[in-house]
Amino acid sequence: MILKDDIVLLRAIEEDDARVLMDLINDPEVENSVFGWSYPVSLSSQKKWISNITNDTAVRYIIEVGQEAVGVAIISSVDMKNRTSNMNIKLLKSARGRGIATHALNLIIQYCFEELNMHCLTANVIExxxxxxxxxxxxxxxxxxxxxxxxxKNGTYHNIVSYSLLKEEYYARNRK
Incomplete structure (x- = not known):
């Protein structure tokens, strides 16, 4: 399902998005701000990864602004029994500080609660x-x-800060 508002469009990952995804993975600033570890990724290996994406417990969106891919947003660890999932986002440096993450995540939050019927969304951030x-x-x-x-990261252990949003909190906050 494509998600959009007046600023962003969230759509499925296509092979043409390989360069943006490669740039995100290879960006040292992004690598130092997110979980996991990255190794240098080539364009050909990124295209191969895209062609092997399966319908697992993650939903991946390319974030587009003005028909330009600027990042990726992911709903992961989708647990349909307990109605929980985790969220994360990565943006190119040129897209940061412009409100794009807020718009993209608001769309995903709404989708998770209203379409997927999630009960609790989580996010984890390096402190x-x-x-x-x-x-x-x-x-x-x-x-x-x-x-x-x-x-x-970089020779030091870092804490993770854990966040959550419950469906009833979302609706209480967004009542008009």
Missing amino acids: RNEDSRKLWLKLGFNEDGILRQRIY
Whole structure:
């Protein structure tokens, strides 16, 4: 399902998106701000990854602004029994600080609660990533707690801050 508002369009990943995804993975600033670890990715290996995407427990969207791909948003760890899922987002440097993440995530939050009937959405952020932490709070998520020294980056262990948003909190916040 394509999601859109007046600023962003969220759509399925296509082979033509390989360069944007490769740029996100290979960007040291992004790598230092997110979970996991990355190794250099070539354009051909990124295209191969795209062709092997399956319908697993993740929903991946390319974020487009003005017909230009600027990032990716992911709904992961979808648990249909417990009605929970996790969310994350990555944007190219040129797209940051423009409200794009807020628009994209608002669309995904609405989709998760209204279409997927999720009960609880979660997000996890490296503690030192202040911009992401502010974003989740702005979106109405609650800070649930800190997972101590769970991520290893640049020779140091870092804490993870865990956030969540319940369906009833979303509706209470968005009543008109």
